[in-house]
Amino acid sequence: MADKETVRPTRRLAPVWLILIVLLMLGFAMFGDRGILRTIQSTRHRAELQLELQALQEERQRLRTEITRLRKDRDYWEQLARKKLGMVREGELIYQFEDPAAATK
Numbered sequence: 001m002a003d004k005e006t007v008r009p010t011r012r013l014a015p016v017w018l019i020l021i022v023l024l025m026l027g028f029a030m031f032g033d034r035g036i037l038r039t040i041q042s043t044r045h046r047a048e049l050q051l052e053l054q055a056l057q058e059e060r061q062r063l064r065t066e067i068t069r070l071r072k073d074r075d076y077w078e079q080l081a082r083k084k085l086g087m088v089r090e091g092e093l094i095y096q097f098e099d100p101a102a103a104t105k
Contacts, residue, residue, distance in 0.1 A: 030036055069076040081087040
């Protein structure tokens with residue numbers, strides 16, 4: 001009778017240890033450095049970085065085009081001078097019109 005009592009507690013402990021090990025493994029699979037949640041977060045971050053990289057590459061190409069135009073295109077210089085500095089050619093007439101919305105204020 002004593003042998004049966006000592007055998008039963010060890011049989012009960014085996015499933016408990018097994019459950020604890022399985023739960024521990026699931027915890028590492030979900031929350032570990034290479035877990036599912038970390039993988040999802042890394043995938044999202046990578047997608048954001050790809051979008052940022054694409055925007056930066058487009059900006060770089062736009063700037064390269066502008067540099068090329070500034071080096072070679074005199075008409076582009078004139079266009080910039082007129083637009084940004086308000087410059088005009090000698091002999092040109094400038095007509096200025098009042099903004100109707102600004103005049104009523």
